[in-house]
Amino acid sequence: MSRYLEAFLEYLLVNKGVSKNTYEAYKRDLIQFEEFIGKPIIQADTSDVIRFLSQIENKRSLNRKLSSINSFFDFAYKRNMVDEKLKIKQAKIPKSLPKFLTKDEILKAVDWINYQENSWFELRDKALILFLYATGLRISEALNVKISDIEDGWVKVTMAKGEKQRVVPIADVALKAIEEYLHKRPCMSEWLFVNKNCDKLSRISAFKITKKYLNVSPHVLRHSFATALVLGGADLRVVQELLGHASLNTTQIYTHIQKENLKDTVLKYHPLEDLE
Structure with missing residues (x-):
């Protein structure tokens, strides 16, 4: 204490x-x-x-x-x-309130992944975690991503809710992790994330991966992505577009975070706040 x-x-x-x-x-x-x-x-x-x-x-x-x-x-x-x-x-x-993790919590967990045996499974796990946090994709969307869907630092999402399509940028650190994983992957497949048989990774397997390293479900990484953007000052409509929400009302759950962050910014930087 x-x-x-x-x-x-x-x-x-x-x-x-x-x-x-x-x-x-x-x-x-x-x-x-x-x-x-x-x-x-x-x-x-x-x-x-x-x-x-x-x-x-x-x-x-x-x-x-x-x-x-x-x-x-x-x-x-x-x-x-x-x-x-x-x-x-x-x-x-x-x-x-949506449960979320901070950047430091996620990166700290990723650092725990054991690279001593240089296992491609561990490289896949790291790539999956960073990909989910970097893009905010639903786990169903992420598991349906094909290697060909990633181009010039963007991922094309083709299996979003309501059969909509959107493109989302991918952070360089996640792209690098994906490249390392694909370089070590011993099998050929059109799917980005695969299991030991080179079949598309299942939702259950993805859940086990995030539970193992972060003790959360894959969906928490989606909330973490959105929360990080809002705390950073992103407009809610931009967040809506990136998340693939059909209505802005769905994105409104993050409004409380945005308002508090804006309030803190004004209190800290506005010149009138220095006056008594």
């Missing part, structure tokens, strides 16, 4: 005089959050809070933990421990 959290808990007991049950609830929620982000709570940012809340399915528990976090940062702001008040209003939290 960090000294900042200890100071807040002492404040609750001494200054606020909260009940034992309330004190224990705050303590439990905030210790859980601090352990989740792996750093002192005072260093948390909006994306840390959203990532933490996205793991919680019960809305009542989610709002209670959010209230604990907001109370801590209100305390820290009033005592000049932080320059900006980190606060997310409960009304802006949707009924279900």
Whole structure:
């Protein structure tokens, strides 16, 4: 437990005089959050809070933990421990937040893949994970990609929902991983991702791969792709196009992330925010 959290808990007991049950609830929620982000709570940012809340399915528990976090940062702001008040209003939290992973979490997991035996299976697993994160494709779309569908750094998606077609750019790091995998692959196939028999990789096998290295389903990488774009400032309509959503309403689940990111940017950089 960090000294900042200890100071807040002492404040609750001494200054606020909260009940034992309330004190224990705050303590439990905030210790859980601090352990989740792996750093002192005072260093948390909006994306840390959203990532933490996205793991919680019960809305009542989610709002209670959010209230604990907001109370801590209100305390820290009033005592000049932080320059900006980190606060997310409960009304802006949707009924279900998409679970996502950060870039560092994904790359750290990929680094665990064992290359000592130079197995083409491991190269395939790395390529699949990076491909899903780099493109945001549904797993059904990714498994239907043929080698010929990739050209000049773009992938043509031909099996999207509603039989639509779209093209999505692929990050260089994912392209490099695909090249390494295809170079070592001992069999010929039109499909990009294959199993040991050189048949198209199944959804079950893809799930086992992402579960093994990331402990999530392939769909979480799609959410991670979209979340990374929105946090980076991408327009929701661009994200909609890349994800292949028929309606912008489907993409609206990421609106809360975009609004908080824009708000943080204004508070940090707008000249009027320096005036008292």
